[in-house]
Amino acid sequence: MNPTRKRRLWTVALTLLAAAAAAVMITLALQANRSYLVTPSQVLAGDIPDNGRFRLGGIVKEASVRRSEGSLDVDFVITDRLEDVAVRYSGVLPDLFREGQSVITEGHLEGQRFIADEVMAKHDETYRPVELEKALIEAREKRDAEQADDKQTYDKRPNGDAVQ
């Protein structure tokens, strides 16, 4: 093998090695960054990630917000209109946190209650987290399928939540 060809071979080999290393690193890093958005139905079905930490999304149930005067602690219920999960949070709630509006929380389960350390509401009236939208639609479709036998009619837009 002549020196030029040998050098070229080395260059190609090293380039491939570097590319492979980069691909592996990035895949691993992305895997570690998987974050699951879970709906209340999934929580009750026990369908949550192994490490216990996840994001819970849904709608803040009407008349579920509770707080004692002057306290940062707040309790509320997140619902996907099928199942409910009680949530506790301590801190400043986002501007757009409202009963009947969608919300995403991050934290872990303690018994039956979700302890959130972060609460995110949608950014403005037209914006909704796409992934939450999908999760809610999936939950609804599941219910539709279950109820198909009963031939029950069902309003696709409960509570005026327009699907974009």
Added chain:
Amino acid sequence: MIPELGQVALILALLVAILQFALPLWGAQRGNAALMAVARPAAYAQLSLVLLAFVLLSVAFARQDFSVLYVANNSNSLLPMHYRITAVWGAHEGSLLLWALVLSLWTGAVARFSRSLPPEVISRVLAVLGLVAIGFISFMLFTSNPFERLLPAAVEGRDLNPLLQDPGFIIHPPMIYMGYVGFSVAFAFAIASMLDGRMDRAWVRWSRPWTNVAWAFQTLGIVLGSWWAYYELGWGGWWFWDPVENGSFMPWLVGTALLHSQAVTEKRGSFRNWTLLLAIAAFSLSLLGTFIVRSGVLTSVHSFAADPARGVFILVFLAIIVGGSLLLYALRTPPANDGKPFAPLSRETLLMINNLLFSAAAAMVLIGTLAPLLFEALNLGRISVGPPFFGLQFGILMAPVVLLMPFGPFTRWQREYANRYLPLLRFALTAAVLALVLAWLLGDAFTLKSYAGVGLSIWIIAGTLRYAWQRLKSTASLNGETAGMLLAHLGLGVFVAGVLLVESLGVERDVALAPGASSEINGYRFEFQGVERVQGPNYRADRGDLRVFDGDREIARLHPEKRAYASGGQIMTEAAIDPALHRDLYVALGERLDARGDGATVETNSWSLRVYVKPFVRLIWLGGLLMMVGGFVAAADRRFRRPRAERPEEPAEAA
């Protein structure tokens, strides 16, 4: 009448852009001087027409013409005049018009300040810029017309997004666009040189000042955006790795690589093909950035306009520009490299490492930004890629940059000897160690990260100053290029200190306070006075009142607000900040902590507040501004103004 005039101006601008693209390009291929001579007048005509359209849209906003759909959607009779004007670029259609205007400004500047270039080169460059203009103006006319009528006219407008009713927003988008679009000049020069087929080093020299200016504007735009997000979004963060931020950051990273690679190609002839590729990549990523912000494909704070149909147009346009230029690159680039050879230890090698790291960082950001889309498209599940991923990966890639940077200027072209670094090492390492000792003695609650911030920052700053001193000793003056480089490198040193210190020492605390109560955070006592109702021009606000004490001394009075805008009912948190170089005190008003439960509410005077103490956060933007100044200073180097003949030239960077 005015909107129709604007529409006509845009249509004419499109026709002129077609002429500006087709005739000079044809003329350059054929060597026809008359056709080539069309380029300059066409560029000026296009500038005048797009400017006219822009002014007419501004007039429609100023006069509150709610029969124009775009005005009705983004203005309101209560909106103050200065925000009516900036509302022009507050949403999709108008920001495209701004894009087109900035492009025609750059085009006009190239036409004006390139008299000394050969006619074939300048006509090809202007033709390529014309092609880009065709894409953007027809995008506007066919999918997002800012002059579309709303008949019957709306009685009242929907108002500008309150997030955008802010002084920071007045200048942030134009500056970002100056950067985005500015990379089109380097791109056009690269394409022209490939069409030309000669590919000598001259094109790099001509495009260098333009790249520097574009990069400087891009830097300024990113700094302004970061600063705006910091005080306006009320989360106290300065960078969120949000897709839109990434969209502006990728061209910046590739642009940084391009600046350095252009220096090598101009001076040594090496990396020529690589420089071409970077010029293509920088502009392609600028287009991608525009696409990310404006298509709504990626959900984000910034995606005000969500319309996939427009996304398809940009995708096709992107495919034509990127695919076309890469095809040209594949066909027209000679495999041979005419650069001078260099040893493993040389300035070329260091700049090559710089290029590898910055390109890798841009690729990493690109992958991280697009990964959620790809995972979903390939049914691999949903992922969210956020600060943990970007922060770690970016840190890994930038650590060598920070460590190697001071060596760069000291290193000579072609070959360098390791022992010549001794003076640098002695000086910069001593300075860094002294700074660390000082930090250890004076610093409070310092972590490893804070020490790293101090050490690395002083390493860069001392190393850079040591080089400046050596240069001044031997030549008694610095040329613009060197001075600009040193300023930008110092800027990075300042930036690194800001980032690592604020990340390691910053404090965030949620507190509940009744009037008269106070809370002690990081040695500062925040005393809550209460909240009052105030009326703004187009909003009502709850206005908090806090006195901040350092010991017994009152050092600041803060008034954070929570605003409810009259139209749309949007709620906005207006944080109150007491800025200083060594720390920011930052307070955001939460909500009134009424007792709630069982459907009943008992009112109270207690409020929740989020308080931040942010040490040295200003250094982040100060460092960015230094980098920007460096970019402009380098572009102003007189050497760039005498491209060929010795006769004096107009400045080539007054864009």
